[in-house]
Amino acid sequence: xxxxxxxxxxxxxxxxxxxxxxxxxxxxxxxxxxxxxxxxxxxxxxxxxxxxxxxxxxxxxxxxxxxxxxxxxxxxxxxxxxxxxxxxxxxxxxxxxxxxxxxxxxxxxxxxxx
Amino acid sequence: xxxxxxxxxxxxxxxxxxxxxxxxxxxxxxxxxxxxxxxxxxxxxxxxxxxxxxxxxxxxxxxxxxxxxxxxxxxxxxxxxxxxxxxxxxxxxxxxxxxxxxxxxxxxxxxx
Numbered sequence: 001x002x003x004x005x006x007x008x009x010x011x012x013x014x015x016x017x018x019x020x021x022x023x024x025x026x027x028x029x030x031x032x033x034x035x036x037x038x039x040x041x042x043x044x045x046x047x048x049x050x051x052x053x054x055x056x057x058x059x060x061x062x063x064x065x066x067x068x069x070x071x072x073x074x075x076x077x078x079x080x081x082x083x084x085x086x087x088x089x090x091x092x093x094x095x096x097x098x099x100x101x102x103x104x105x106x107x108x109x110x111x112x113x114x
Numbered sequence: 115x116x117x118x119x120x121x122x123x124x125x126x127x128x129x130x131x132x133x134x135x136x137x138x139x140x141x142x143x144x145x146x147x148x149x150x151x152x153x154x155x156x157x158x159x160x161x162x163x164x165x166x167x168x169x170x171x172x173x174x175x176x177x178x179x180x181x182x183x184x185x186x187x188x189x190x191x192x193x194x195x196x197x198x199x200x201x202x203x204x205x206x207x208x209x210x211x212x213x214x215x216x217x218x219x220x221x222x223x224x225x226x
Binding site for chain 1: 156215218
């Protein structure tokens with residue numbers, strides 16, 4: 001079964017500094033990887049995905065993520081964090097072999113300090 | 115905002131009761147998945163429907179059941195509610211199994 005690990009509970013970063021949220025995954029087949037963001041009392045909002053192709057994926061709101069097959073990682077990055085980026089971030093993986101379920105990590109709370 | 119809508123947004127039920135949650139998928143999406151998100155946790159997969167048929171189920175007991183209608187909207191039914199069923203229930207729709215899923219705003223269920 002596929003799984004995701006997000007090792008840090010909370011990431012604190014000063015406004016304007018680079019933001020990184022870590023994610024490692026485990027899956028039996030080729031991974032389909034996703035990042036979502038959740039604001040308080042809201043559903044999940046899609047940020048970006050990796051299916052195949054370039055290891056560096058660009059998404060919404062200036063976010064990007066780098067797929068690293070050898071390290072089974074898919075870290076989310078943003079060059080310059082904004083206060084409005086403060087939210088809960090989830091990494092998710094789907095087994096590309098036909099298993100349709102998304103397995104989510106526990107989430108990382110990002111706090112951007114003005 | 116996505117085109118996925120869920121109703122109601124909040125619900126309070128008593129232990130032992132039954133509840134039905136509803137979801138309208140984004141236009142053109144024939145696949146609907148349901149997730150349970152307990153407080154402080156990531157979403158957990160309940161089941162998925164594809165063209166009105168169940169297409170995968172997570173580790174949830176049979177008292178969690180669902181339906182998908184010809185217009186691809188969906189219902190989640192939970193019988194014999196337990197206190198631990200208190201959570202945010204999220205519906206997500208997608209074009210297929212490869213593309214990203216778009217989530218609704220969720221239904222906050224509180225069981226007392």
